[in-house]
Amino acid sequence: MSVTEMFSYIQGFLSADQDVREEIRKVVQVLEQTAREILTVLQSVHQPSGFKEIPSKCTKARELFCTVRTQVADLKTKFPVEQYYRFHEHWRFVLQRLAFLAAFVVYLESETLVTREEAAQILGIEVVREKGFHLDVEDYLAGVLIMASELSRLAVNSVTAGDYSRPLRISNFINELDSGFRLLNLKNDPLRKRYDGLKYDVKKIEEVVYDLSIRGLAKEMDTVGDK
Known part of the structure; x- marks a missing residue:
């Protein structure tokens, strides 16, 4: 040839x-x-x-x-x-x-x-x-991390809508999610960077829950949780 x-x-x-x-x-x-x-x-x-x-x-x-x-x-x-x-x-x-x-x-x-x-x-x-x-596992995990950001936004908007129990439930869920990701040894760079943003989502939701607590709305959340 x-x-x-x-x-x-x-x-x-x-x-x-x-x-x-x-x-x-x-x-x-x-x-x-x-x-x-x-x-x-x-x-x-x-x-x-x-x-x-x-x-x-x-x-x-x-x-x-x-x-x-x-x-x-x-x-x-x-x-x-x-x-x-x-x-x-x-x-x-x-x-x-x-x-x-x-x-x-x-x-x-x-x-x-x-x-x-x-x-x-x-x-x-x-x-x-x-x-x-x-x-792929990586694509699945990336999707889950995008959802975490969406839930941090939902926690904030829940308060605006007068749903004071939802942020606490979201907080518990995101904390469990964070604990799960901590078990992984992530070496995929894009996925690792996205996971690094999860701590900001956790912090944002915790601030919402804290704000509800100091405003005296935690009792309402606790009541819903007991039910």
Whole structure:
């Protein structure tokens, strides 16, 4: 094979690779739009009247996750299954965002932490790498950490809405989450940086709880807790 033929072959390979990446980008853009729609639905819970609408907003978000599963199924067809990590960077961000949204919905519904398996099921993907398109541990953890920031905001807005017991429950949950992350030896730099922000979320929520306590609203929270 001559040098010209060799580089012509390489150019054909690069062009085919670029075509695959372009097809992936198109689907990812659609996924990002759906993620924004889910976020818009869930953001309304931060409004004073939004707390009463949490069940209906979660139901709406669940319906939109059906669309996510359809779009992910389409994404799976755009690249060879064994080349997941070759193209992973194209959907890493949106997958972390969707993992966060799944975690937020589950928390709003039950005030529990979504498992990686539950999050993967909501998104219509696998957990085991060998089965194809899956939810990486790192992407799952990144989604959980994004949720922590969202809950710190929810704690503040709960007070505005007159829900004084919710910040305490959020505080307990975030402290448990922080304890769990302390057990991990994180070497993934982006994930480590995101985890470093968790301490600020913990501090922010603790300040909300403290403020409620000095205002004499802790008794109300304790009463709710006893019930």
